[in-house]
Amino acid sequence: MRIGMIGCGNIAAQYLASFPLLPDVELVAVADLDPERARAVAAEHEGVRALTVDELLVDEAVDTVLNLTIPAAHAEIDLRAIAAGKNVYSEKPFAVDTADGAAVLAAAEQRGVLVGSAPDTVLGTGTQTARAVIDAGRIGTPVAATATMLTPGHERWHPNPDFYYTPGGGPLLDMGPYYIHALVTLLGPVSAVIGAGSRSRDEREIGSGPRAGQRIPVSIDTHITGVLVHASGALSTLVMSFDAVATSARPIEVHGTEGSLAVPDPNRFEGEVSLHSLGGEGWTDVPVSAGYVEAGRGIGLQDMAVRGSDLRASGRLGQHALEVMNAVLASSVSGARIEIASTVERPEAVPLQDLRTAATA
Template identity: 60%
Template sequence: MGDPLTERPTALRIGLVDAGQISGAYLRTLPALTHLSVTAVADLDAARARAVAATVPGGRATTVKELCAAGDVDLVLNLTVPAAHAEVAHAAIAAGKHVYGEKPLAATTAEARSVLDAAEAAGVRVGCAPDTVLGPGVRTARAVLDAGELGTPVAATAFMTVPGPELWHPAPEFYYRPGGGPLFDLGPYYLTALVTLLGPVRKVVGMTSASRSERTVGHGPRAVTTFPVEVATHVTGVLEHASGALSTLVMSFDVWAAGLPHIEIYGTEGSLSVPDPNHFDGPVRLFRAGAETKDWEDVPVRGGYPGAERGYGIADLAAAHASDTPHRADGCLAYHVQEAMEALLAAAEAGQPVHITSTPVRPAAVPAHAGRAFAAHTSR
């Protein structure tokens, strides 16, 4: 596959749907990326849409229907709640627009499949968060693996263990309803990183638990309010990759503190420490077979978009569109991750392995020179 990063990216005009909290992260990045511009903002709260649109040079507030039909919108950035992801995506695709959404791709794999099928029929692209795997952290680790410095990958571990978002979020109930929980909330970051590093998953086994039937809001005006827990709050699974490597995954809202690594990869010639995939950057450390126990090496940056933030997945999509090559944070990868997460829960309920049917192509490497074609600038 060619390298789209050496091409001049196709200009994309972006319509943002849902001006909630996460929109701020995208709007800090998108206006500073060459050939990307936000032209329209839609939200169920019209006042909020107007307020956010006022912060975007040339942006305007509108409705979702009008945004999808607008002639000055090429891509719809779908930041709605998961239950609305498929509906908004279908409206955008029907209007001939590319779509990039927050994770997950849709509320269920069935809905996600319908989005991908509609996009293929319409000839438009679908992208999906997380794009953190495009940053120097995961991509430097990927470069070490691709260079063969770890030998043959044998296994990996991935841990996300926290006490629960009710300690800081003023309205945490949605984290504990179907579609929430630690697996669906933060699992996409870890699973997307594992697939980027080790390739697709072909089979999973899992077990789950919930330590409490109720949780209590610990912050904000509703503090001490209790609410029911409707999902598993501790998920443990083993993923068998098509390569034969086995990844052990623990996602939990039941752990007060731990000294576990975020991700480690273990190979026949050493071990690799990978930074938190919830962020774009972080230290990558390599231990070579035969070295002293203390002799972990700090690996210099070998790839990834320097200075990447939320929105670089859209910039990557624009560059790939210009060169007619696949973009990296794509819908097929997001679908595969969603299928794997649903399969983990199904395996836990059934008490037996579940096979994964989707087989996405492992996303292309992001070379060290990445981002020159759409480097951040401040000339606007």
């Protein structure tokens, strides 16, 4: 699968590090609104051409567009790529507006192209090993989960954090995709949500870079709590915050009638999985038993290249997560329970396999 990457910002470096390890994926072109950034990437990678965005979208050597633009541009770029007959794979969130995400899926279906969506971290050994424990019945019937992400805010380290504090940003749309993709992978789709939100202050001070000390406005809620009602009946409690200092909670915990499961950070591909069985003597580590070993960002593209329309990091999963997040935000304003219109199957489990042999999966 020949990739044209649009967007050469910070996240691009992680994809660039993965491409040499993906046996069925080849980067052939890059583009960025800043032509110098695209030329710098091309100069460091043999066989990669620097193009304008317009040129890349119609380039015959590109069959899949990797969309690493800012979230507000995800749907626009995806729709243009689909119109040109390209597959698309978008960074998270799938879009900002739920209707825009739905339009991308509809256009792709009409054009007959594939749509993938980050995060693909759920394909790594951390989340997949936890799923294997659940699927084996080792916690009995899952009844509840918690998903917790607490930080004091990205302005402490990001030199240009403005977009995190405007509509389309915030802790939920920024970090929520990792947690919701993982929860759906573990427990299945979400059928309804209830949400609440708050913000601790109306300004933030940039803590690093040339703008250090500059104050920026906050126009969104920066602490979001949601209850996700899964179609299975399980209830997940989601806490996403830019207002807190730290937490000792595991990023995700899943509780069942026969045991509780501690799941590693869904923003990472690997991590320790622990199980506390009913009647057991405490938490015990679970050996790695599933997922892509030593995976990095871009393994979703490899999975897409090999599996085609059965890709696991699918646009349908990205769209479902987007609808869930926007419904939580809407509920936090209205106070009402909101039903989720979309649904999605749990992506097929990933057997334990080395990244270098992913093409044989």
